[in-house]
Amino acid sequence: MFENYRFNTNVIRFFVYLVLIILLAVTIIPIWILIVNATRSTTEIQQGLSILPSTHLFENYRILLGKGLNLPRGFSNSLFLAVSSTIVTVYFSMLTAYGIVAYEFKGKKLFSNFIVLLVMIPMQLSIIGFYQYMSKLGLTDNYAALIFPLIANAGAVFFGKQYLESMIMQDLIDAARIDGASELGIFHLVMMPLAIPGAATMGIFAFVASWNNFFNAFILISSIEKYTLPMLVQTLRGDVYRTEFGAIYLGLAATIVPIIIIYAIFSRYIVSGIAIGALKE
Amino acid sequence: MSLSKFKRNYYGYLFIAPFVIGFLIFGLYPVYNTLALSFTDTTLMTKNANFVGLKNFERLFADNVFINAVKNTWIIWILNFIPQVGIAMLLSIWFTNTRLKIKGVGVWRALFFLPNLLVPASVAALFFAFFSFYGPVNQFMVRFGLLPEAMHYLQSVPVTRGLVVFIQWWMWFGQTVIIVMAGMTSIPVTLYEAAMVDGATSSQMFRRITLPLLKPILIYVFVTSLVGGMQMFDIPFLLTDGRGSPNASIQTNNILMYMKFASSKGHIGAASSVGVLIFIMTSICALGIFYFLRDRDNDEPKRSWFSKKSTER
């Protein structure tokens, strides 16, 4: 019977890996093709698909350079913006979410419903109004207009609230209080370390959202020194419309490869549940 | 303790204060602006605007364009949400299953998330190139005899809609896996250990422990996916001509809104009215979901919708 059990597990495991590999292929192939195209000439790309890299990487890079586009500067702009956005989002959203979950105050229900309501407002629409408003505040062409609104990031608060609700932590909070910790201290020293999986998840989403945010950055930022990577790549597309495909793909690859690397490093910090369970004991 | 507890709860206001202030400074005006604009004939290209009452809304219902956009949005969202959550649940269970011991969980999860890192514009451009008339998909289909001759994929309603569904799924399922797993891993192992001691089977543990405790996260996934789905824009906008072609089959709510906005004079009044309706529609649905899924009794989290559903069988 035990052998049968093990056999079944192995069959299931095989099946699971098979599904995982199929999903992996579906996921990776388009991205791989995009990266491969960065090494191919425009003619080769027009000829059709290839999964093998070609030899035109440097030629494409030369074309990119010839456009006068400062990719390293775009990269550091994007990085600065994404890191600041991530920190602001994670810290303030967790703070707000913790406030909702850990305390019973008047209007709490109303407030959390209000957050959900805010999540549902289609914000793309109000970008013109937002722009005119920022212009009055003198914040256009300024990263502040992209970072500070994230203090009130309804989507992230909603995630934080749902996440914290799924954790059981009242005992820990009470224990910390008995030890004499302040309320803010409990949030910083007890809650935040426990909520790392959620915070890291939220952080990755915030990072990606900022890194890929084209439209808002595009409307609010005007001077080329402040352009982010997606804006630079878009400039490239507009400039040589659909002609220098190889260089365009190289530009696109330049936006995704760094984020893949950052993500590869970051994702390890989504610690496994076992670690949390151990902490709780 | 009870008095200090009462006082302590005022800290709640302190914790939410930054959010409220941030919202008042940065969020309130654009929201108010959208609502106010929806009752006017404001355009970007003329200096004068008039209050027109409900005319913008009446016009939306005068023909079936708006209804069609709503229909498209729901079809595309439902068709990508079901497999997205299904696969996310399945993968999360596999990844956290102690018996299967899947290797490299972090790596798999990271890889599945990759499509989400791509700028939608490049994703759309990539798929557009794949499925163009002289593109690689036609080469493959014709050379392997799967199609008698090359076809215009992006002029076919079912193919184009299917592609949007696929791309949406492809970009977002990895994220859903991460969220669901974050929820699953935060469930204390002790609960499972206790259940195992009591002789519970894995399916029982799933229904009685995992699902109920995962509920807040599932609600999160559901609501945000709904909200995102109702506001779906980038991919259907960029995949064809920005009008939801062919035959307006991928014209979503937000594309319609953008079309009003980008129409020759920039009718932001009419565009705002679409935005307001999207907001009302999404709110009703999401509040409905909350109402049905809320905890009827906070002290007994296990008696939730899911566990009730499963015990009814």
Add this chain to the structure above:
Amino acid sequence: MKRLSYILSVLVALSMLLAACGSPAVQAPPADAPAADAPAAELEGTLNVWAFTNEIRTMAIAFEGRHPKVDVVYTMIPMTNGEYQTKVKAAAGTADSPDVVALEAAFVKEWVESDLLANLNDLLPLTEELKTFPSVVEVGSYDGVAKGFSYQATPGAFFYRRSIAKECLGTDDPAEVQAMVADLDKFVETAAKIKSCGTGDYFTVGTPGEMLNPFLANREQPWIVDGDLVIDPMVEEYVKFAKLMRDNGYESQATQWSEGWFAGMNDTLKDANGTPKKVFSYFLPTWGLPYVLIPNSKSDTTDTGGDWAMINGPMAYQWGGTWVGVLDGSPNSELAKEFVKFVALDEENLTNWATGVYTNEYLKAIDPETPDDQAQAGGDFVSSQVVVEKITSSFDNSDLAKFLGGQNSYAAFAQAAPSVNGALLTGSDDAIQRALNDPLASYLNGDITEAEMYAQWLDAVRNEFPDLVIPEPPVK
């Protein structure tokens, strides 16, 4: 269709190609002589210029060369998906508003008809001096007020492959080929010959989209007259013609501005089975030659340069163009006006522009930070008849002429340009024409009937312009 207008940009490939092909036909300029004669009162200040094309950047640097104390802050915003228009609309009227904006033919009228551009009537006398093509002035004006001017005139032409003409039509002589495509009936006869010639792998045209402009240019009335949508008989003609071309296999079914369309220009087009296909001709305007056809005529293995010829084709038409205007309320309006004058209404600048004076070295001598690819190769067709007359002969033995097997394209465009009718453009054209694309594509594919096509199109137009009176569809 919209995309076709996005192409107006400086192409690296072009500059490299021309550099590689030897010295330009026009005498090379001294690298260190930006400004010949500075005006009496020297201009100074900072000017914000927004454009969707780097061509204007060349203009901006040249302007700085003319007026060394002026600093032009140049911002290039692409319009791939309409970002440029959105951005300018958002910024207009705020503190961040640019002083000068570039406006493409597809949306220039929208701006000219709006309240957002400044009155430039002061500059009108210059258009008489320079004999600016009347259609260029007309497009930039509304209600008797001039609000934008262009450095270009953009008559269209018909470019064909000499080798295919010889093989299938027995001659590659432009006059004889023109006679074979002089009207639509003859055009269809010729298309049939090309189709049945050789192994049957030749298409006459690449896409239905590029055939639209000639038909639209020959309408009697614009799309909108006194609040009524007008479906001119030429529109119906176009639909019938496009269907005929598709059903008989005379058209390659490619999409304009996509790989397949470009591949036809350099003989690398292959169908899904891998069979090589060739495209006989392309409908392209003035700018299409230096910016589209020449850069795409070369692949890694093929080069169709020299195998092309240029004729008028079945109908005269125009396509595209870039106008510049000043935003109303600009604090630098005088300087901005000066810039518009320089760009569009300055004989010396237009001459330099068209004859390849603005090389990369020239621009770098003015502004050392100029990117390596920034340059304006000769050949763009300018809006001043005075300039055109003076420089036409200089293109007789140019690289452009070599590309066309010895033809002087400038001379041919100069003949076609006066017949262009600027009165047909309105601010709503782009939206109306874009709405037609999708139903037309479905109809050409045979997915819907002609009546369904008209119904879908008119529904879409009605949705976009709720106040417009929509006529009964021509086919029910």
